Amino acid sequence: MSSGIDQGGTEPKRRGRRRSGADTKAALLTAAREIFTEQGYDAATVRAIAGRAGVDPAMVNHWFGGKAGLFTAAVRIPINPDDDVPQLLAGGPEQLAERMLRRFLSAWDNAGGGQFVALMRSIATHDNAVTMLREFIQSVVFMRLIKTLGTDQPELRAALCGAQIVGLGMARYVVRLEPLASADHDVVVATIGPNLQRYLTGDISGATGP
Amino acid sequence: MSSGIDQGGTEPKRRGRRRSGADTKAALLTAAREIFTEQGYDAATVRAIAGRAGVDPAMVNHWFGGKAGLFTAAVRIPINPDDDVPQLLAGGPEQLAERMLRRFLSAWDNAGGGQFVALMRSIATHDNAVTMLREFIQSVVFMRLIKTLGTDQPELRAALCGAQIVGLGMARYVVRLEPLASADHDVVVATIGPNLQRYLTGDISGATGP
Structure with missing residues (x-):
């Protein structure tokens, strides 16, 4: 699992305010649940999810190791x-x-x-x-x-x-x-x-x- | 299943007010969920459940055919x-x-x-x-x-x-x-x-x- 516990470090500065790592992860999980549900797994893109969360797409790799890891974290299933x-x-x-x-x-x-x-x-x-x-x-x-x-x-x-x-x-x-x-x-x-x-x-x- | 659909007829007059059949059934189901949970199936008695529901124990047989039928109705499982x-x-x-x-x-x-x-x-x-x-x-x-x-x-x-x-x-x-x-x-x-x-x-x- 590449999703870390540390809360500091590399959060992007978008929309003019600092986001903590926890905020970024939570925003990505919320957006992921919405977009995977709307579009299904195959059609959903990391770019679309990151866009809805208002964070840089690189954060998906940083926190979840990619689209599959984000999906399994969002659905709370312990298989990547x-x-x-x-x-x-x-x-x-x-x-x-x-x-x-x-x-x-x-x-x-x-x-x-x-x-x-x-x-x-x-x-x-x-x-x-x-x-x-x-x-x-x-x-x-x-x-x-x-x-x-x-x-x-x-x-x-x-x-x-x-x-x-x-x-x-x-x-x-x-x-x-x-x-x-x-x-x-x-x-x-x-x-x-x-x-x-x-x-x-x-x-x-x-x-x-x- | 002996629990009927009709809403009229044989409701007892306890506590000074008329209860509809639907009220009686709902009160029995609520009391059954409480008492089966507190005491388990074997220890729970029809008398105790009816007492908590404020209805005559005969209503359990009338609406649910007995203790087993009341239990399965309360737990929403379709096996008597x-x-x-x-x-x-x-x-x-x-x-x-x-x-x-x-x-x-x-x-x-x-x-x-x-x-x-x-x-x-x-x-x-x-x-x-x-x-x-x-x-x-x-x-x-x-x-x-x-x-x-x-x-x-x-x-x-x-x-x-x-x-x-x-x-x-x-x-x-x-x-x-x-x-x-x-x-x-x-x-x-x-x-x-x-x-x-x-x-x-x-x-x-x-x-x-x-």
């Missing part, structure tokens, strides 16, 4: 597609579900689940959060992962993966269903991994027996 | 455990996941998903909705179903089923992930059914191969 998708794919498709689960669990648990809870709270109260989560699942991360696998019905698989991952987050951090809420990552991988792996690479035609 | 759990179990354990999925999908789709969206909205904004959903999953429906199966780790299985069912609802009605959001029930059963069935009756020890 540019960095993480190649890493997740690097080990081959067979253990992809396990790597995905460990990646989400590590990121979410680091913040005590607060990031996921904040995402769900924003989904319940803001339609644009819904649009952004949909965009994330359908385009930015899951579809990018799944299309590289070459399996059938990639859109349906991405939606099924989204349902399982969001359901895990709900059960673990929002509803706090025990013993899943306190389970070790190994237990989550052993129980949910094979199901997520089926959504990624298994037969989802219904042709399998009971 | 007293009626539905025996029905779901009647066909044997092998197709239980399919019957569960069809039951939830039919109930949710009948209301255009509005019931599920309302539940999620209340979860994001009210802690007692979280407590009630946890109670529902851990005690009222899923645990009751799973304990009859005699499988190992019933609490973990109930939590895993909860994660998958809530995730399906989120994907279908809140985030509206296509093509899952518009999929026929047969498609949902073919794709998610085998995974839910593994949570109910399959090997979740992690001992299975890839």
